[in-house]
Amino acid sequence: MSRFIKWFSLLALLALMLGACTGGQQQAAEGGKPFRVAVVMPSSISDLAFSQSMYDALVGIQQEMGGPEKFEFVYSENMFKVDDAAAAIRDYAAQGYDLVIAHGSQYGTSLREIAPNFPNTAFAHGTTNRTFVEEGVKNVYAYEAASNEGGYVNGVMAAKLTKSKIVGIVGPIDVGDAKLYIEGFEKGVRETDPSIQILKVFTGSFGDVALAREAADAHIAAGADVLIGTGQMVVGAIAAVSEQGGKVLWIGTQSNQTKLAPEVIVANQVYDWKVVLREIIAKVKNKQFGGESLLITLKNGGLRIEFNENFSRLGEAKPAAEAAIQGIINGTINAVP
Amino acid sequence: METTPLFSLAVVTGILTAGIRLASPYLFAAIGEMFSQRSGVLNLGVEGQMLMGAFTAFYVTLRTGNPWLGLLAAMLVGVLMGLAMAVVSITWRAVQGISGIGFYIVGMGLSELLFKALLGEVKVINTGFNAIHIPLLANLPVLGEIFFRQNIMTYMAFALVPLAWFVLYKTTLGLKIRAVGENPHAADTLGVNVAQIRYLTVTMGGVLSAIGGAALSIANLNVFQENMTAGMGFIAVALVYFGGWKPFGVLFGALLFSMVMALQIFLQVYRFPIPSEFLIMMPYILTIVVLVLTVGRVRSPSALTRPFVRE
Known part of the structure; x- marks a missing residue:
């Protein structure tokens, strides 16, 4: 009997594991x-x-x-x-x-x-x-x-919105899409206001939510009041931003993250x-x-900037962002880092 | 452009505050694992138990708005996960390393499945355990910020260390745990119920790991994401070795690891001229160095990983 229970439980476990693994x-x-x-x-x-x-x-x-x-x-x-x-x-x-x-x-x-x-x-x-x-x-x-394009636009918005003149970046690893996005962002900030200080942390992982949170907190402690980030782990950073009660803002990328923290998210670059x-x-x-x-790209519509229309200070950033989008589409702005 | 000097008081305070907060999930899980290993059972399923604890605590807190209920629910799930591991490794005498990995996969898969079925998307809660300012002490310069403005689960994690020391070295139960882990046959001869002690420690390990997961999802982060522990459970197992199977050794290891983790983040923020790739490796390199330096100085429990069979 106990042998039966043993095998039955093992089979049940196996079934669970398989169930969990199949998409x-x-x-x-x-x-x-x-x-x-x-x-x-x-x-x-x-x-x-x-x-x-x-x-x-x-x-x-x-x-x-x-x-x-x-x-x-x-x-x-x-x-x-x-x-x-x-x-x-x-x-x-x-x-x-x-x-x-x-x-x-x-x-x-x-x-x-x-x-x-x-x-x-x-x-x-x-x-x-x-x-x-x-x-x-x-x-x-x-x-x-061409994630640098939305990165550039997000950089323009961050430069318009920051009051402390310090912005922070939470990245996973300095390669590929993340690198491109971040470098586009930096270019957007610099070309809007070269006096702004850009802080940057790579957590070394796409999954470490706890570290992403500490990175965001470190930026905030250093005076940053607009943060961006890329990678799945940024939800930890968004939680940290959200807890600041509106003093710190977030601009997203890859998907529309607005519903995570509707009061502090300005806009998102969305991949389509x-x-x-x-x-x-x-x-x-x-x-x-x-x-x-x-x-x-922004031009072929695969990249879109989705603004959070309910964000209270959107007016300070949206016109400049729309001008940057137009500039990138018609070629007057070069967003390539 | 003004830059804050890296080792100003404010920055050092920031590093220490972050390091202490980061250490709390490791402490819960590693102290739990320490008890389990001191009784002779290696549980590699910590990561899975943490994930289940993290999800359960988050979900219950989200639904009820009460983090204490979330914590309680996580503990119950920890009991179940711990008991399951105990049945497999103690009663059925399965190879501990492999069954532990099995429970890691079960915990990870199940937490993903539940997340999909019950939540479906990442959410942020604002009803988790917030930072508590301890009256008077919180106003102390520097020390107040580092030690006395943390969330309740961080205080609990640090209180657990002396408690674990007391249980392990000053109580009959602790003596039995150590005896069972060193020489189960002798303990058995003296009338100690080996299986019972091991069931207790492995189940307690499950509970503490689940609490560690909860510390992440409803205290430090207020977010749940699939696979959010990102290897913390395995670091916790390593910390037990690192700490020489002693509560204060584990505390030292957890603090060292977390502090270096926090330090590398601040070094990046303040643009310390070292590539980020190297800074990211720092906590791990340091862990290996310390492990190498301490090897031979401490001995693992003699009966570790060996199932008990009465002869």
């Missing part, structure tokens, strides 16, 4: 042939940042294309271990998905290995501009965000991957499986 699925109805997409993401679809931006775009594309009968997608989230992600990518390709998206630049090396084994499957990979086409791989798309997804899907339907690098 959600959206099954298409029978009949017809939907376009099938699988995506592998490093963090959670509700991270208010990188992974959520892709998830939201896929949901949007599904609506545009007429629901799950026409566009089916599955996802594996929290694939922070690259080995696990590689296994998932290979598995999805073997299952015959039309497009397999590896949403994380850290998956690049694995994708380069896997893609040639599935020449009739299209892959997409971001954020990066590397399609591996020069290495003979023909079925990988690359996509990235629908722009590149539409293009990739159209090309895949025409049997072009890769070899191109695509970019979301």
